[in-house]
Amino acid sequence: MPTIKDVAELAKVSTATVSYVLNGTGTITPGTRQRVLEAVATLDYRPNHAARSLRTRSRTLGLVLPAGATGLADPALAELVAGLAEAAAEANYFLILAAANPDRDETTLVDELVRSGRVDGLVLLDPLVDDQRVVKLAAHGVLLALAGPLRSDLPGVAAPIDLAGGVQAAMRHLIGLGHHRIALITLPSDLVESEQTFLAYSTTLEASGLEPDPMLIVEAGVSQDDGMAATQELLTLPEPPTAILAASDALAFGVMHALRDAGMTIGADMSLVGCGDVPLAAHIHPALTTLRVPRHARGVQLARRLIALIEGRAQPPLDPLPLQLIVRRSTGKVRNRGIEEQRNRGTESTPEIA
Amino acid sequence: MPTIKDVAELAKVSTATVSYVLNGTGTITPGTRQRVLEAVATLDYRPNHAARSLRTRSRTLGLVLPAGATGLADPALAELVAGLAEAAAEANYFLILAAANPDRDETTLVDELVRSGRVDGLVLLDPLVDDQRVVKLAAHGVLLALAGPLRSDLPGVAAPIDLAGGVQAAMRHLIGLGHHRIALITLPSDLVESEQTFLAYSTTLEASGLEPDPMLIVEAGVSQDDGMAATQELLTLPEPPTAILAASDALAFGVMHALRDAGMTIGADMSLVGCGDVPLAAHIHPALTTLRVPRHARGVQLARRLIALIEGRAQPPLDPLPLQLIVRRSTGKVRNRGIEEQRNRGTESTPEIA
């Protein structure tokens, strides 16, 4: 491999001059520049990354994949990562992936990446409401990008999405179909999304003159099974909902399962809206009405902003990315008799309980 | 950030000694080792990666994502990458992702990663039958892992899968259902898989005493649309097939589309087997019978072998990873009248043509 020294010799200049030419710093006469560039070309010289980043930044972003989780197999994450990688490439950065495992957990990896100087900034997935990781890292001066909603009290850049607007659109859609009793199945409350979703849900209900019923709000986990359990809970209510808004597609798939188990027809007996629009949502039966989250665009914005932060450029204020309501077959007009039917069913089963 | 110098001072030894302790090289008394390790702990010292890899290897694998393609959004690729990242982590390596874009194409990125010393080895996706990239890179001494079938004439490590065995299983399944006219829709012939699939297809047919019909073999592209086009071609045959083996799930989805357009019932009028078992295959309607490719395991093996190559360890010979035939609803018993029906349809339309 040729080094900067070889280039300098061939161009009959010092290595400093070569460096100045290549980095666009310093003052160089056109003739010298020409000679240097020719030498670079003939030797097919490429600066050594390690040597360079010993003095400067590493031009690399880091991403730690949590262990155990579905990881990249989760299409939602994969799309985000694709966006990150593309935006990084666009700015001549690379993206370094670290997978956590039992030996080296997330914290260790983050430490390793940051303190060894391998990365200039870090992307953190799924920030929590009161995320200790974030607080600690930021305190150590680590530049962060949070792949989730940003609360003003957390440092670091974020690529906000208009969750509130999306939820509002979904609710209006359901209300427009005649639904009054709309249940909300949320993500765990320690995720920042959870709070936002709940707020938008409540606000929209009230703005539409509908009375929120606390019984219709159930906090679930993140998995399909959690969605199932939550639905079963909702179905035992004396006055069950006629529509369900699930805070993620995964939860919605679980809801579907539970509804089918209960012998209900999705879209007719019960309307269902998911959130995310993962590829499966369009292909499952019935196709899921859901909020499309611009994951790729989010990854792109996130990486761009992180790089801007690294390079000390001012951050242009950003509009939250809009969500798009994709109406498919899992939502339909409320059946007035639907509620009666439910009531009757409830009555029928009372003897067994009593 | 503390440096090795700080550690040395605190432990009252030279930096060399610290290095020896940390790398397990050299001869060190227990007492000294103890003091050094304590100093490392109190300072929370972590070696600088750039400085280290200026003298040694970078302990990093590279992966270039082709531009334009679906990239990581392709679940098949995402699973492979997840496997790569995990196996890399397991050996204390990291994985660096470079996304190609119009400015910097795949070749440039590969060059940048390798010649700048950022990576010790490279994973190449979709090797072609006569891949110039591979030849050139190998000639430059770049260590390669090919995420695809390895032809003995290509250098680099691979994680072979038993495509032949899988295709054989699929064919036997179809033959067992009574199919005699089984079409094959292959991937572009410049992909190594293509050849292997064709061979296994032919061999199995002959071994079963069935006569291969060249008309039933059609080379397609990689997209769903290509699968559609190929199917339309097959359906115009005087003697159309009763079953189709598609070399990828994407192609199979295209086949489904074409069959539905032709008013046929998949699994009854025409059996269909895909290859890959992407998540969608299980959820599409009807669920696709397909060959499950162990993508994650393949990524793991690939990374492990590449790292072994980098570290100069001997490569234990590897059994090809088995594919698993997942029988779902897209395959069924041949309908004898099916062929008649097809003939009749053909006859009916003859007047229009004549």
Added chain:
DNA sequence: ATACTCCACTTAACCGATTAAGCACGTAAT
């Protein structure tokens, strides 16, 4: 004519590790 300022470079320190070579000391062999 002298001083001052640019310009276009060069010199050399520096980044933070690894590692070959050297050195002092104790022990064993001749």
Added chain:
DNA sequence: ATTACGTGCTTAATCGGTTAAGTGGAGTAT
């Protein structure tokens, strides 16, 4: 007693860049 060798360190060169400080010469102000 002398040589030889192994042990446990230190010294210093080295990896390949960046960049602050220095330098000689041309151009301009006084």
